[in-house]
Amino acid sequence: MKIKLPDIDREEIYIDNKQSIILIGANGSGKTRMSIWIEENNKNISVHRISAQKSLNMPETVSLIESGIANEKFLYGNSSNDKEWLKEHGKKLIRWNDKPVTHLLNDFNELMELLVTDDYEKSIEFRKIHKSGDTEFNNETxxxxxxxxxxxxxxxxxxxxSLGKIEAYDANVYGSDKLYNASEMSDGERAIFYFIGEVLSVPEGSLIIIDEPENHLHNSILSRLWxxxxxxxxxCTFLYITHNIEFAxxxxxxxxxxxxxxxxxxxWEYELVDEVSKYEKLQLEILGNRQKVLLVEGNSKKSIDKKxxxxxxxxxxxxxxxxCNRVIQYTKAFQKLKSAHxxxxxxxxxxDRRSDEEILSYKSYNIFAPEVAEIENLFLIPEVIKVVCKKLYKTNYKEL
Structure with missing residues (x-):
């Protein structure tokens, strides 16, 4: 699939033969607006966009409707006898209420109507063909x-x-009295159902745009889900707009x-990033951040430095x-690449045991060291001890 992006200095830009495209950038850099531009300027491709601003109100029950109408309501927000107008203008005017950037997408009901109708029609087809003797026929809904x-x-x-509704239950405790309507599931559970349903329902060969695929999802299941x-x-080709660097x-x-x-x-001022080698996660986080960055020792789970x-x-x-070696290496690298961010x-x-001359040489690269050997020593300087003692004294005094 060949996806057209906005021109750069009047040069046409396309992305070809990629499973996914990832838009990153700081807040306010125009990621969502670019995704809308891509949606509106790839007329030769079926594009389905899932907004970050969306309702996850799952209907308790839905009614069956004619499959063609259900499909139009899912894709465009409503159905119409004027198919040409619907394809040309329906999505923007109805699905997005003519406000594609800020409109709260509310299409869970349309999605469920399509899914229930598909399930009913395929069930009828399955029964008919099996009764004719073809017991190997399978048309998974x-x-x-x-x-x-x-x-x-x-x-x-x-x-x-079941017909017209979905119910959930604890995998370890099953019984008719334990079932509850899927509309009562958690935000994360409903979001997962919604994402799967939306993607499985788009036409063949679509470009699927997902703004913030991490919404309501725990990081431990994010990559597994997608x-x-x-x-x-x-x-299909997937276009993700995300702030989750690990997922990207x-x-x-x-x-x-x-x-x-x-x-x-x-x-837009943008760049196609191809070389994100040894420290790609750090590069992506810095590239997509307007805040000043301070690199320190430790890791994200156990780091006194970070706290x-x-x-x-x-x-x-x-x-x-x-x-410390990585702090030095990465900070020096980004000092040399100031033009790139x-x-x-x-x-x-x-x-540690570094000399004053070595510490001074690092300052030219914006690398600094405290006046103590290790960060833990900062808790032993007199000023800190005095504050802790006063705090403990007041606490113990109140307890007495």
Whole structure:
């Protein structure tokens, strides 16, 4: 699939033969507006966009409607006898209420109507063909596929499909009295159902735009969910708008588009990022961040450095990168690549046994060290001890 992007200096830009495209950039850089431009300027492709601003109110029950009407309502927001007008204008005027950037997408009911209608029609077809003697015929419905993917992602819950409604229950405790309507599921469970249903319902060969695929989802299941969804729609191309750097770097056969700034409704300053090698996650986080960055030792799970320096330097996004060698390496690299980003990047390392001359040489690269050997020593300086003692004294005095 060949996807057209906005021109760069009057040069036409296309992305070809990629499983996914990832838009990253700071808040306000124009990521959503670019996705809308892409939707409106790839007329030769079926494009289905899922907004970050959407309602997850799942209907308790839905009624069957004619399949053609159900499909039109899902794709365009409503049906019409004027098919040409519907395809040309219906999506923007009805689905997006002529406000494609800010409109709250509310199409869960339309999705459920399509799924229930599909399930009913395929059930009739299945019964008819099996009665004719072809017992090997199988026409798996969209709801059955959703159930399979949903239960593979949410291991502690199961879904029960019946005419016009979906129910859920605890995988370890089943009984008719334990069933509850799927509309009562958690935000995350409904979001997973919605994402799967939307993607499985788009036409063949579509470009699917998902704004913030991480919404309502725990990081531990994010990649597993979208890997499974993508595997069921290998005919489609996925365009993700995300702030989750780990998820962005987990996509296979993808093209990252770093959006720096929006100039107008049809012009952006952006760059196709191809080389994100050894420290791609750090690069992506810095590229998509307007806040100043401070690189420190430690890791995201166990880092005194991050906790302390985040309090001392609240204007900085403090990012731990394991050890002092990496702090030095990465900070120096970003100092040399200032033209590639707008962010101020500094580093702090432990002094350890380094000489004053070595510490001074690092300052030219915006790498600094405290006046103590290790960060833990900062808790032993007299000023800190006095504050702790006063705090403990007041607390114990109150207890007495």
């Amino acid at each position: 969209k709801l059955e596929k959703i159930k399979s993917v949903w239960e593979d992602v949410i291991l502690h819950r199961k879904l029960e499909i 890997n499974s969804i993508e595997s069921h729609r290998e005919d 770097s987990s996509r296979i056969n993808s093209q990252i588009v770093w959006i720096k700034n929006i100039k107008s409704d049809f012009q 302390l320096y985040s309090v001392l330097f609240p204007d900085y996004n403090v990012i731990p990168v394991d050890n 707008y962010t101020e990047v500094k580093g702090i390392i432990d002094r």
